[in-house]
Amino acid sequence: MSDFPLPRADLPTPALLLDVAAMDRNIAAMADYARSKGLALRPHAKTHKSGEIARRQIAAGAVGICCAKLGEAEALAADGVGDIHLTSPVVTKGGIARLTALAGKIRLSAVADHPDVVRALAGSGVTVFVDVDPGKHRTGVTSPEAAVALARAIVAAGLTLGGVQYYCGSEQHITTFADRHAAIVGKTDYLRTVLAALETAGFAIPVVTGAGTGTFAIDAELGVLTELQVGSYIFLDREYRDCELAGPRFEQALWVDSTVVSANTPGMVTIDAGLKSFATDAGVPVPMSGTARYAFMGDEQGALIGEDLPGLAERATLVPPHCDPTVNLYDRYHLVDGDTVTGSWPVTARGRST
Amino acid sequence: MSDFPLPRADLPTPALLLDVAAMDRNIAAMADYARSKGLALRPHAKTHKSGEIARRQIAAGAVGICCAKLGEAEALAADGVGDIHLTSPVVTKGGIARLTALAGKIRLSAVADHPDVVRALAGSGVTVFVDVDPGKHRTGVTSPEAAVALARAIVAAGLTLGGVQYYCGSEQHITTFADRHAAIVGKTDYLRTVLAALETAGFAIPVVTGAGTGTFAIDAELGVLTELQVGSYIFLDREYRDCELAGPRFEQALWVDSTVVSANTPGMVTIDAGLKSFATDAGVPVPMSGTARYAFMGDEQGALIGEDLPGLAERATLVPPHCDPTVNLYDRYHLVDGDTVTGSWPVTARGRST
Numbered sequence: 001m002s003d004f005p006l007p008r009a010d011l012p013t014p015a016l017l018l019d020v021a022a023m024d025r026n027i028a029a030m031a032d033y034a035r036s037k038g039l040a041l042r043p044h045a046k047t048h049k050s051g052e053i054a055r056r057q058i059a060a061g062a063v064g065i066c067c068a069k070l071g072e073a074e075a076l077a078a079d080g081v082g083d084i085h086l087t088s089p090v091v092t093k094g095g096i097a098r099l100t101a102l103a104g105k106i107r108l109s110a111v112a113d114h115p116d117v118v119r120a121l122a123g124s125g126v127t128v129f130v131d132v133d134p135g136k137h138r139t140g141v142t143s144p145e146a147a148v149a150l151a152r153a154i155v156a157a158g159l160t161l162g163g164v165q166y167y168c169g170s171e172q173h174i175t176t177f178a179d180r181h182a183a184i185v186g187k188t189d190y191l192r193t194v195l196a197a198l199e200t201a202g203f204a205i206p207v208v209t210g211a212g213t214g215t216f217a218i219d220a221e222l223g224v225l226t227e228l229q230v231g232s233y234i235f236l237d238r239e240y241r242d243c244e245l246a247g248p249r250f251e252q253a254l255w256v257d258s259t260v261v262s263a264n265t266p267g268m269v270t271i272d273a274g275l276k277s278f279a280t281d282a283g284v285p286v287p288m289s290g291t292a293r294y295a296f297m298g299d300e301q302g303a304l305i306g307e308d309l310p311g312l313a314e315r316a317t318l319v320p321p322h323c324d325p326t327v328n329l330y331d332r333y334h335l336v337d338g339d340t341v342t343g344s345w346p347v348t349a350r351g352r353s354t
Numbered sequence: 355m356s357d358f359p360l361p362r363a364d365l366p367t368p369a370l371l372l373d374v375a376a377m378d379r380n381i382a383a384m385a386d387y388a389r390s391k392g393l394a395l396r397p398h399a400k401t402h403k404s405g406e407i408a409r410r411q412i413a414a415g416a417v418g419i420c421c422a423k424l425g426e427a428e429a430l431a432a433d434g435v436g437d438i439h440l441t442s443p444v445v446t447k448g449g450i451a452r453l454t455a456l457a458g459k460i461r462l463s464a465v466a467d468h469p470d471v472v473r474a475l476a477g478s479g480v481t482v483f484v485d486v487d488p489g490k491h492r493t494g495v496t497s498p499e500a501a502v503a504l505a506r507a508i509v510a511a512g513l514t515l516g517g518v519q520y521y522c523g524s525e526q527h528i529t530t531f532a533d534r535h536a537a538i539v540g541k542t543d544y545l546r547t548v549l550a551a552l553e554t555a556g557f558a559i560p561v562v563t564g565a566g567t568g569t570f571a572i573d574a575e576l577g578v579l580t581e582l583q584v585g586s587y588i589f590l591d592r593e594y595r596d597c598e599l600a601g602p603r604f605e606q607a608l609w610v611d612s613t614v615v616s617a618n619t620p621g622m623v624t625i626d627a628g629l630k631s632f633a634t635d636a637g638v639p640v641p642m643s644g645t646a647r648y649a650f651m652g653d654e655q656g657a658l659i660g661e662d663l664p665g666l667a668e669r670a671t672l673v674p675p676h677c678d679p680t681v682n683l684y685d686r687y688h689l690v691d692g693d694t695v696t697g698s699w700p701v702t703a704r705g706r707s708t
Binding site: 010012013014015046068069070071088089090091092093094095113114116117133136137138139140141142146169259260261262263264265268270272275276279280281296297298299300301303312313322324325328329330331350351353354 | 364366367368369400422423424425442443444445446447448449467468470471487490491492493494495496500523613614615616617618619622624626629630633634635650651652653654655657666667676678679682683684685704705707708
């Protein structure tokens with residue numbers, strides 16, 4: 001499928017489609033917002049895993065990007081990205097050797113949440129952030145005292161203390177804005193306690209990094225974070241469409257195109273996009289238009305159920321339920337401009353290890 | 355990671371691990387079983403998407419393989435597989451052109467469930483099966499009369515009628531054997547009605563293809579299917595481990611290896627395998643050994659919760675909840691023999707379109 005432009009109706013399905021113009025407007029809107037609030041923007045590339053998109057985010061004003069896995073950072077560094085913050089701890093001897101090698105090539109920071117790991121990072125040349133657990137118990141130190149101890153370990157190991165990471169993952173998708181706001185106010189009170197303990201212990205904290213698409217406007221209002229790690233805003237998805245978001249308006253820029261492969265049962269048709277075409281952790285996709293609802297029907301298929309259904313061999317366009325793990329299912333983005341596929345980009349860092 | 359052998363503890367995680375010796379025993383056990391029952395074996399390659407594994411299945415006695423997507427069939431044909439049955443309808447003009455091209459290269463059969471599609475297949479050189487809906491309403495004709503009409507359309511189009519496909523997808527994972535047996539007895543009664551209608555109308559049905567890992571022994575006992583499309587038996591997974599299977603015993607041959615990246619909360623550790631490392635449509639993975647339970651903790655992480663937990667930077671091995679869509683997340687199988695990684699195979703047909 002290398003001959004572009006191609007009519008969208010001729011693209012084999014299931015296919016991941018990206019409206020680059022809409023994505024670029026989302027990128028610009030977030031960059032303008034961060035600038036207007038005096039915040040650094042460091043978008044999370046775990047959403048898109050694409051060097052092309054990372055470079056567009058940086059060109060629009062981002063200070064760099066975040067990666068979730070060392071393998072992603074290696075792939076995007078090889079694809080021309082020069083400033084990466086790794087948001088998950090790298091803890092093995094082999095991983096730290098790779099991290100050290102990567103720090104010789106680009107501006108690289110990473111997080112730690114255990115003094116043993118900090119000691120193993122000595123001499124790596126990596127700037128280290130104290131990862132603070134907001135109560136999800138996924139990663140991070142779990143008390144102000146542990147944050148201070150970790151900062152001491154970082155300095156004692158001869159490493160540069162980059163700041164604090166505080167990512168409230170569980171709060172991003174709280175549906176109503178008022179509930180999400182209240183949750184982040186409470187989480188930020190705790191963050192202030194941690195930062196005060198670090199300050200009392202004599203540590204300067206140049207960067208406090210965190211936030212996501214669901215909370216960045218609340219974090220900006222509260223004024224404790226200095227850097228935003230937002231990811232999903234470039235694409236949106238059904239989950240975020242169901243949330244009352246604050247801040248700039250973003251547009252849906254990512255879809256899956258599918259084809260009706262069977263239409264023998266009244267009130268439903270079967271399309272060629274199932275468990276292998278959509279991440280299933282966040283419910284079902286929704287058709288971009290019309291009133292039909294989607295149901296998973298197995299690995300390769302789903303059903304559209306309702307009244308205004310496409311016919312056999314016709315197309316259906318769906319909004320993914322959760323963008324990050326849906327992108328992770330595809331090798332390429334197909335770029336669309338209306339009914340034309342204008343090209344494709346690889347999902348560069350797909351399938352990489354930690 | 356091209357230098358093998360490699361100690362398993364040095365393989366970057368998350369990684370998809372395959373015990374080739376166990377898989378080969380599973381392949382041989384199913385081939386022996388089908389032979390002993392006088393049934394043709396045509397394993398479903400949507401499980402593994404691998405030319406290497408397909409060739410091993412054929413070498414052990416399979417008549418060919420099944421694919422779910424045209425793109426899979428193209429990739430596996432290019433990887434040396436010479437006999438493929440496509441189990442999902444191909445309905446678009448572009449798809450039928452590709453199908454026709456592929457039929458010029460290998461022995462190829464496909465299914466249809468609509469006369470318009472059959473007419474479009476005229477001249478393709480593809481052997482066509484009547485796809486019969488067992489009541490799931492995913493694909494297939496929905497009555498004996500419609501099956502006869504479709505068989506007439508196939509012959510009228512000058513195509514070879516390959517037989518009937520009847521795949522009871524919803525019944526594969528019924529947990530208790532007695533309930534699954536009763537369900538398949540009922541479904542097979544309907545299949546007999548369809549086959550009788552076709553016979554009355556003068557059609558010879560050389561092949562009746564269907565079955566999966568949950569029902570093949572029941573189908574063999576009932577004696578209506580002539581060919582088994584089993585897929586998951588080569589790997590197994592947590593879903594099939596939870597089912598009372600009949601027939602030969604299979605071994606778990608597929609795992610995901612992960613690393614503990616955080617261990618700050620009593621009674622739990624965080625590992626580097628989450629929503630992007632396991633399909634989430636069938637519940638949670640389970641540790642290969644020990645009593646800990648797994649919980650998803652986001653795109654890149656999960657938690658092990660319990661008492662006998664690995665320590666920071668140590669490994670955890672998990673049995674995937676559902677093998678097919680989990681394999682679909684990885685670019686490569688890493689081949690293990692105990693604590694050694696002996697090599698790797700590509701997941702050749704990953705990410706292909708219909």
